[in-house]
Amino acid sequence: MFFIKSTMFRKLSSTYQLLISIGLVLFVAGGCYAFEDYLGYRVVAFILLLTVSLVAVVFDIWPVLFAALLSALLWNFFFIPPKFTFHIGDAEDVLLFFMYFVIALINAVMTNRIRKIEQEVQEKEEKAKTVKLYNTLLNSLSHELKTPVAAIVGASDNLLEEPSRLTEDNKKELVSSISVAALRLNQQVENLLSMSRLESGFIQLKKDWCDINELIYDVANRLNEQLKDHQLIVTIEEGLPFYKLDYVLMEQVLYNLLYNAALYTPAYGDIRIDVKNQNEKLYKLNTADSAHSQLKKEIHLLSIVIEDRGAGFPPTEIEKVFDKFYRMGNTKAGGTGLGLSIVKGFVEAHNGTVVLENVPHGARFTINIPAETSYINQLKNE
Amino acid sequence: MNNASILVIDDEVQIRRLLEITLESNNFQVTSAADAKEGMRIAATHPPDLIILDLGLPDENGHIVLKKLREWFTKPVLILSVQSSEEDIVKALDNGANDYLVKPFRTGELLARIRSALRSAVDENDDPVIDCGDLQIDLATRTVKKQNEIVKLTATEYKLLSIFAQQEGKVLTHQYLLREVWGPGYINQSQYLRVFIAQLRKKIETDPNRPAHIITESGVGYRFIAKD
Known part of the structure; x- marks a missing residue:
């Protein structure tokens, strides 16, 4: 708490720091002057010293030195007898005055130095942390990018250099491994591009009316190959309205989740998708446009739940799975550790939320997105 | 419909080679150009049956090349683009491109698109x-x-x-x-x-x-x- 306060003070410009220091010293000296009869001028010295120490904790060196000098002069002028002169009568008081001045200066310089060292240590620690994180990211990324490249280079070398020694089947296998690796590489590049779009901070949503049924099946059809050994059970609420969403981003959100589910669900296990309209209207749009249009313009919550029959996630890891480049120890090949952070980023770009929880026999991702809805799809045929 | 002539305008030599091999082995006649200027010259001197145009050319924006081509070239133009930016694709289609492919594309997809574009350019459907x-x-x-x-x-x-x-x-x-x-x-x-x-x-x-x-x-x- 105190630390936060002091960093806050330090952000003030040096002029402000100086003004505040002068004000504080003057204020304390004034207070002491009023009660001088009770305090005695030597106690006043300690009170002023304390004030300078406090200033030293929160402010930079120059305002502190100035406060030290000012307080010494004030003490001398107003408190040390004879008063209202800079002349000091007693030899003991002369010594006291010089000691006061030296202590105040040491106080100012030392406190400042300690603070600087503290800051350096902190910066060093932060830097070490960043380097460690960066190394983890780099390791994960280079592994994910270089594995397919290695497959492509190796297979094509074989085909180029020793075509006569290879059987037709071997050749076919090599060619198909090139193809698989290239597609995998492409997927990683797509993910990296999406991630950098997210990182850049300005994803512009191209919202348009989406038929959720079309969206879900479109994604499922694209994953035909990966889902061929699974049973996909899609339940879409009857009479679901259209939602205004960015179709392409939502497609990638669902693709990544479904791809994950397919990867971790053993063969013949089911994967469930449940889509519901949370009926509570979040709010109504009272635009001039809606007055003369037959469309109801309302914001509803779209809820999409994807449940797999995989091993679930260790409870300690659940928090981390949406982190960039986070991969669990038992992760299968083919992921970048980017898929779920892209999911989170794209859902949040829609002001929505995504939650992961373990359920009996698997994991459940729940996406909730507030979106404008249209019930025009329930109009009679024209 | 084969033996149709195709002009490839793409600055990447690897993509040009790939397209040449793929298309020639499917009995198309292929010429290629590495930039917009050369592409426009070949298109004007030896008008092909179809043009494959990359949107990211070094000397001129692909959208402008497309617009210039469309001033006189009526046969199909197929767009290649690296980034799957939907806006870019929609813009190209609005500017008169017949179809598009996003790199990396599958060969089968490429051939299907070419055949479909050539077919629609040829048959003036009499059959209702x-x-x-x-x-x-x-x-x-x-x-x-x-x-x-x-x-x-x-x-x-x-x-x-x-x-x-x-x-x-x-x-x-x-x-x-x-x-x-x-x-x-x-x-x-x-x-x-x-x-x-x-x-x-x-x-x-x-x-x-x-x-x-x-x-x-x-x-x-x-x-x-x-x-x-």
Whole structure:
């Protein structure tokens, strides 16, 4: 708490720091002057010293030195007898005055130095942390990018250099491994591009009316190959309205989740998708446009739940799975550790939320997105 | 239709080589150009049957090249782009491109698009009946049959389907479809299109959730495929 306060003070410009220091010293000296009869001028010295120490904790060196000098002069002028002169009568008081001045200066310089060292240590620690994180990211990324490249280079070398020694089947296998690796590489590049779009901070949503049924099946059809050994059970609420969403981003959100589910669900296990309209209207749009249009313009919550029959996630890891480049120890090949952070980023770009929880026999991702809805799809045929 | 001549305009030598090998082995005649200037010169001196144009050329923006080409070149232009930016694709299609492919593309996909574009450029459909495998669309009598049974379509559904069928294999943008079916005032009313696509799929697709005829092109539009 105190630390936060002091960093806050330090952000003030040096002029402000100086003004505040002068004000504080003057204020304390004034207070002491009023009660001088009770305090005695030597106690006043300690009170002023304390004030300078406090200033030293929160402010930079120059305002502190100035406060030290000012307080010494004030003490001398107003408190040390004879008063209202800079002349000091007693030899003991002369010594006291010089000691006061030296202590105040040491106080100012030392406190400042300690603070600087503290800051350096902190910066060093932060830097070490960043380097460690960066190394983890780099390791994960280079592994994910270089594995397919290695497959492509190796297979094509074989085909180029020793075509006569290879059987037709071997050749076919090599060619198909090139193809698989290239597609995998492409997927990683797509993910990296999406991630950098997210990182850049300005994803512009191209919202348009989406038929959720079309969206879900479109994604499922694209994953035909990966889902061929699974049973996909899609339940879409009857009479679901259209939602205004960015179709392409939502497609990638669902693709990544479904791809994950397919990867971790053993063969013949089911994967469930449940889509519901949370009926509570979040709010109504009272635009001039809606007055003369037959469309109801309302914001509803779209809820999409994807449940797999995989091993679930260790409870300690659940928090981390949406982190960039986070991969669990038992992760299968083919992921970048980017898929779920892209999911989170794209859902949040829609002001929505995504939650992961373990359920009996698997994991459940729940996406909730507030979106404008249209019930025009329930109009009679024209 | 083979032996058609194709001009490839792409600055990447690897992509040019790949396209040359792929296309030549499928009996197309291929010439290629590494930049817009050379591409325009070849297109003017030896007009090809189809042009494959990369949007990212070193000397000129691909959209401008496309516009210049379209001032006189009436045959199909197929766009190649690296980034799957839907805006870019829609813009190119609006500027008169016939179709697009995003790198990396599959060879099968490339050949299908080329054949479809060449086909639509050649046949000036005299036959009013369009045969789409399990689906027959008779433009003269305005009837649609699925497995020899008449499918009842509303006027709007029929209009949408006939636009699709007459431009088989070509991607049609949301805006284009809205303008053609409902009129220029409706180009932002995409919800109408969603409604009728869903209805039409229910009537003509064997499995509306796995459409074989009306294919979604994410963020761009729809494509009608005749055969299963």
